[in-house]
Amino acid sequence: MSLNARRRLLPWLFLGPGLLWLLIFFLYPLVNQAAVSLMTGDPEHGYTLTWAFHNYTDAISNYKEQFGRSIVYAGVATILCLVISFPLAYFTAYKAGRFKSLILLLIILPFFMSYVLRTVAWQLILSDDGWVVGVFQTLGLIDENGRLLATSTAVIAGITYNFLPFMALPLYVSLEKIDRRYIEAATDLYASRTTAFRKVTVPLALPGIFAGSLLTFIPACGDFINAALLGTPRQYMIGNVIQSKFLNILDYPTAAALSFTLMVFILIGIFLYARALGTRNLTEAAI
């Protein structure tokens, strides 16, 4: 084999096994899922492909409530994550000094404790006889017999909690990367601290804000653990529906149609973002 041909083949040899794995167990299942979503039939007799596009319209109109809830809960949680973690990331990047590594460790610490178990801990924190509910009642934020567990508030608080590091880390990385001389230049040119922050720091941190928002919003949209453990069927999100359709009711076409709709919706978002900033930025900011 000529050296040139080998050069050209080499990267594909390196990529081959991993790429094959992803093609078979990631891409092909999605294609297969698209086919399943257009099938009709029932669990006993099996499903056949009939190009039943009405599966989509049925699924969306039957579960628009859960779809809406997923988007609203995930959206609110993303905004809360941004509000909570921007000052945290800013402090860590610019003001933390020797505590920087410690703060970063604390931000990722929850990752090393079981996700389900941490959510169970939230059940305990928000339980009806817990002190948090007591404080909320005394402050009049909820009424005498009001509860936190089994409400939208609890589910959103849980989602916000679980995905906070996904927002905080990309924000920190992009703030840390900013050349501080730009900010100094702004203040030297008589911009106030606020103006410099608004006109220099925030725009330069935008890739981190976008990446963090995606990394929070996407998993939050599909999450069903928080709704299952901290909510009731009245708080169920689209993930809960997909899971029960797939594993309990065995209504595969509806489940596939629902998860495909969710996927397409998210892919459009990513595509728009990738076009706006380039995927390199996205992956970089995500690390």
Add this chain to the structure above:
Amino acid sequence: MAVTETSTPTPTRPAAAPRKAPGRGAGRAVDWALGIWSVLALAYLFIPVFIVVLFSFNDNQGRFNFTWQGFTLRHWQHPFADPDLAKALTTSLEIALIATAISVALGTFMAMALVRYRFRGRTTVDFFVFMPLSSPEVVLGAALLGLFLTLNVNTGFVTIVIAHVMFCVSYVVVTVKARLEGMDRHIEEAAMDLGATEWTTFRKITLPMIAPGIAAAAMLAAALSIDDYVITSFNAGQTQTFPLYIFGATRQGVPAEVNVLATMLLVAVLVLMGLNVIVQRRLSKRDRARTAA
């Protein structure tokens, strides 16, 4: 993604020279507010973890472990008392080990190809590898189960491993890529100029240099695998993993032994991370000493 952050020390920038700016007092107030806000945010992140650890010492009656009854070491003495729980944890550890080994092997080579070679279709592959990271887990899990159902594959241990490798590979690629991109290409070129073959260069130069990235990727993959509930719940069949056991137990109350085991895992990870940092420091010190000599 998180592990890389701590394993590669971020270069500290020289502190900006202190300047007398108008509104310095207001600035200090803002700094204080930022500090307090950060402490509160960290508390929000830390409290549930603390509660899990704390309630591993709770002297509770029965399985119900929701209110504090007093301190005991009882649960720590027999953490593996429940055979189902012990089995679930061993299964999770086995799966994590296998899935990590496979995904690190596959992902490292993919990262090498993506960073080291300019070839047609590179951007597409780059984007494709990133896609599993940006798909909701419920979609990945459901789609994979759909495949297994279509092919009449019985779900169980093997299908869980397949699923875990699938989502870990992308994380490995991203982590190792970050390390490779920060590496000086010239050192490898020098080795090859001095007559080393590509394979020798890879073994003696490239591999040792990206080893910290690979270690970080392996830890990340293992952590993700041990903790995964969503994708596993679709592809587990009758097999119980640690997260599946916990979720199943939430109905009757999670036994305190679960808190003990989760705390042990947390401590193990922290010790590993600490060791990783110490080894890195040692190595870079040795390198510096060598360069100086």
